[in-house]
Amino acid sequence: MTQGTGPGAVGLAWAGLLLASLCWAGNALVARAFHDAIPPFTLSFWRWTLALAILLPFVARPMWQHRVQLRQAGWRLLLVATLGICNFSVLLYFAARTTVAINLTLLNTCLPLATFIGAGILLNEWPKRRAWLGMIVATVGLLVLIAQGSGAQLMALTFNPGDLIMLAAVIDWALYTLLLRRWSTYFQLPPLVLLGAMIVCGVTLLLPGYLLELASGQHFEPTVDNFAAIGYTGVAASLLAYLLWNHGIRVLGVAKAVLTNYLMPVFTALLGYLLLGEGLQAYHWLGGAMIFAGLLLATRPSLR
Secondary structure (H helix, E strand, O other): OOOOOOHHHHHHHHHHHHHHHHHHHHHHHHHHHOOOOOOHHHHHHHHHHHHHHHHHHHHHHHHHHOHHHHHHHHHHHHHHHHHHHHHHHHHHHHHOOOOOHHHHHHHHOOHHHHHHHHHHHHHOOOOOHHHHHHHHHHHHHHHHHHHOOOHHHHHOOOOOHHHHHHHHHHHHHHHHHHHHHHOHHHHOOOHHHHHHHHHHHHHHHHHHHHHHHHHOOOOOOOOHHHHHHHHHHHHHHHHHHHHHHHHHHHHHOHHHHHHHHHHHHHHHHHHHHHHHOOOOOHHHHHHHHHHHHHHHHHHOOOOO
8 A cells, every 4th residue: 555545545546446447347348349340450549539639638738737757757658658558458459359358358357467476576566475365266256257157168268369369468458557656756747647648659659550450441430339439448448447547556556456357257247237138147146256255355454
């Protein structure tokens, strides 16, 4: 926990991380549902362009006022924008072309392990034994979801190219999260200013890929559904979720924040139930309960 934060701030940070995971679970559903309608670079470019258009009126002057700090962040800011704004979204949308939404969120749960190891190597912050134990319990709950309560289903699990692309996206996101923490002294900026600067860099980096897709004849039809998909990804999965995620890292630290990724498959199942009419089975409840138990075990304060 960051020094100077009280219980109220910690509770809000946890609530924000849960909401961010819910937004990204919805993003995975959108990515899969529109993988034929909107090309990957196109969706990424317009997602972040919309986010920038909404944010810029509020951050243009503050960004100019903090231009010295932004210049000092320099290549570090460009690198985290490349990882978190450009690479992750493009990899996610390419992965969605050949794998299903639940696989996108299930593979996202590899993030805690990748981040735990990376935090030890890059930050010298090895999680405590309780955090590892909680992660193991949550992982078992995740396996219950994957296997749908059946050992035979788990043994028959196969992977496709989209799954491997999503695994690369997870590693990319883990590095983004760790570098935000490692270079926190360079990013001592108002949250909206930092996000705005990252989005400016990200949109610039995405532009060549978007133009190449247009040149190759790949584009999207201007339908209500397509605009709604871009609207959701630009507002909920970009502006809202990124602000909440970056704030959660500052308040709680990397090791605790990334554990909320275990809830993404649970949220995906709930969204499928609410939006698509997909039934919730016993294994959904059992796996979800174990994931919640693992998170509580890993994050509750030690008794002294």
